[in-house]
Amino acid sequence: xxxxxxxxxxxxxxxxxxxxxxxxxxxxxxxxxxxxxxxxxxxxxxxxxxxxxxxxxxxxxxxxxxxxxxxxxxxxxxxxxxxxxxxxxxxxxxxxxxxxxxxxxxxxxxxxxxxxxxxxxxxxxxxxxxxxxxxxxxxxxxxxxxxxxxxxxxxxxxxxxxxxxxxxxxxxxxxxxxxxxxxxxxxxxxxxxxxxxxxxxxxxxxxxxxxxxxxxxxxxxxxxxxxxxxxxxxxxxxxxxxxxxxxxxxxxxxxxxxxxxxxxxxxxxxxxxxxxxxxxxxxxxxxxxxxxxxxxxxxxxxxxxxxxxxxxxxxxxxxxxxxxxxxxxxxxxxxxxxxxxxxxxxxxxxxxxxxxxxxxxxxxxxxxxxxxxxxxxxxxxxxxx
Numbered sequence: 576x577x578x579x580x581x582x583x584x585x586x587x588x589x590x591x592x593x594x595x596x597x598x599x600x601x602x603x604x605x606x607x608x609x610x611x612x613x614x615x616x617x618x619x620x621x622x623x624x625x626x627x628x629x630x631x632x633x634x635x636x637x638x639x640x641x642x643x644x645x646x647x648x649x650x651x652x653x654x655x656x657x658x659x660x661x662x663x664x665x666x667x668x669x670x671x672x673x674x675x676x677x678x679x680x681x682x683x684x685x686x687x688x689x690x691x692x693x694x695x696x697x698x699x700x701x702x703x704x705x706x707x708x709x710x711x712x713x714x715x716x717x718x719x720x721x722x723x724x725x726x727x728x729x730x731x732x733x734x735x736x737x738x739x740x741x742x743x744x745x746x747x748x749x750x751x752x753x754x755x756x757x758x759x760x761x762x763x764x765x766x767x768x769x770x771x772x773x774x775x776x777x778x779x780x781x782x783x784x785x786x787x788x789x790x791x792x793x794x795x796x797x798x799x800x801x802x803x804x805x806x807x808x809x810x811x812x813x814x815x816x817x818x819x820x821x822x823x824x825x826x827x828x829x830x831x832x833x834x835x836x837x838x839x840x841x842x843x844x845x846x847x848x849x850x851x852x853x854x855x856x857x858x859x860x861x862x863x864x865x866x867x868x869x870x871x872x873x874x875x876x877x878x879x880x881x882x883x884x885x886x887x888x889x890x891x892x893x894x895x896x897x898x899x900x901x902x903x904x905x906x907x908x909x910x911x912x913x914x915x916x917x918x919x920x921x922x923x924x925x926x927x928x929x930x931x932x933x934x935x936x937x938x939x940x941x942x943x944x945x946x947x948x949x950x951x952x953x954x955x956x957x958x959x960x
Contacts, residue, residue: 580915580923582931583887583908590661590914593769596762597747598660602910605854606739612854614862615885622864622894623953627940635942637932641902642728642824642845642879647677648929649896649944652921653883653904654704654730654828659687659779660751661914663772667696668918669909674699676925681730681904684717685801687751689782694724704730704828707813708804713788718820720783729821730848731814734829736807739856752779772917814842826881831860836870839878846879846902853884853906864895865958871899872960889931893939897949898957 580586591599605612637648652673658665666688673680674697681702682693693701703721708714721729752773753759763770773779784800785791791800806813818825827839828848839847849867851860863884871880882895883904895903908928912920936944939951949957 580927582927583911583924586908586911586915586920586924589916590911590920593766594661594914595753595759595766595769597744597749597753597759598657599914600743600747601657601749602655602661602907602914604741604743605858606741606856607858609854609858611851611858611860611862615851615854615864616887617885618862618864618958619885619887619891619894621956623956624890624894624935624939625951625953626938630940632937632942635933635937637929637936637944639901639944641679641881642826644679644727645677646679646902648889648892648932649900649902650886650892650925650928651679651702651902651904652681652909653906654681654683654686654702654732655906655910656683656685657687657751658683658910658913659776659782660753661910662769662917663776664688664692664778665913666693669913669921670697670701672918672921672925673701676922676929678925679728682726684783685781687778687780687782690717690720690724690726692778692782700725700727702726702728702730702826704732705817706732706735707806707809707817709806710788710804714817715820716787717783718817722821722823726823728824728826728845729817730826730828731817731844732828732852733809733814734831734850734852734856736805736809738802738805739852739858741855751781811838811842814844818843828883830870831863831866833869833873836874836878836880840874844878846881847874848904849880849882849900850884850904864891864898867895867900868898868958869960875899875901886928889928889933890935892928892932893935893947894952894957896944896947897951 639649666686670680670693683704684706703726825844826846827844830847881902882900909924912924941947
């Protein structure tokens with residue numbers, strides 16, 4: 576009998592069964608002790624909702640805008656590296672699902688499918704996430720490629736100048752495509768659906784990089800290039816340069832501190848994302864939902880505040896909105912769907928989150944997302960500015 580999928584956890588369990596260990600672990604893990612990774616999710620559970628009754632629940636709408644762009648709900652798909660290793664052609668499938676659903680998809684610099692691959696197989700714009708490399712010529716060309724693909728926002732990630740200590744990735748020998756060790760071969764033999772999908776696609780390397788950077792033609796030297804190229808000297812002057820080069824809507828990702836939020840607002844960016852990189856960088860940092868209220872209170876009148884980290888349900892989306900986020904991003908939630916069921920699984924994840932958001936909003940006595948504020952939350956259960 577087919578499994579009935581009713582919430583994101585069902586998709587996670589199925590993805591764990593169907594995706595090779597190194598790629599499942601890449602999606603579902605954090606750095607060091609993983610305390611921040613766990614707190615991102617568990618801190619949402621501490622926040623309690625106020626149920627209201629005998630209010631008119633008809634005519635509900637979760638529709639809003641993120642950086643001026645219409646979306647069915649205040650959710651976008653977060654940029655995640657190696658998405659095409661969770662399922663063959665994963666970035667293309669996720670972008671198509673997001674487009675059909677009515678929200679934005681964000682393509683990572685470290686994607687398997689290239690900017691051009693995704694643009695050729697979608698009809699609506701998507702967003703592109705940029706990592707800053709020492710090779711500025713490559714960065715300029717990457718920005719120009721995103722422009723040519725008609726991406727309508729650039730998401731600039733600032734919290735990965737150096738790589739966090741990710742024990743599972745190190746132990747698994749993470750690579751794309753996976754190295755054909757005995758352990759990897761034995762594990763992949765237990766994932767026949769994944770293997771058949773990968774055999775049917777030519778996209779198994781970092782599509783935005785291989786063939787676009789001088790001297791990088793295969794994975795043997797890409798890993799060394801990546802380690803050398805992430806720029807530890809990244810600063811706000813670089814943000815100004817990138818903003819000018821891009822010329823369109825700019826979203827700054829990786830803000831956790833109020834002082835950095837002020838600098839982001841001063842930079843002229845259109846939005847910032849309160850984010851700790853899914854708990855994959857500095858372990859022991861605040862959860863995103865705990866950091867959100869102070870940042871929203873300080874700069875929310877000057878710059879659009881978004882957040883990611885730990886969102887596994889529509890209730891989490893509603894809580895983030897109530898605490899000041901005017902947009903949220905899902906990473907693991909959509910990756911579970913992708914790994915479990917391909918594009919259909921991404922659609923299922925979006926449907927689940929939307930339904931939970933809609934129903935919870937109604938139970939809290941609101942019919943429009945714009946009317947939701949922290950009065951839907953039980954005092955004393957949520958972080959304050």
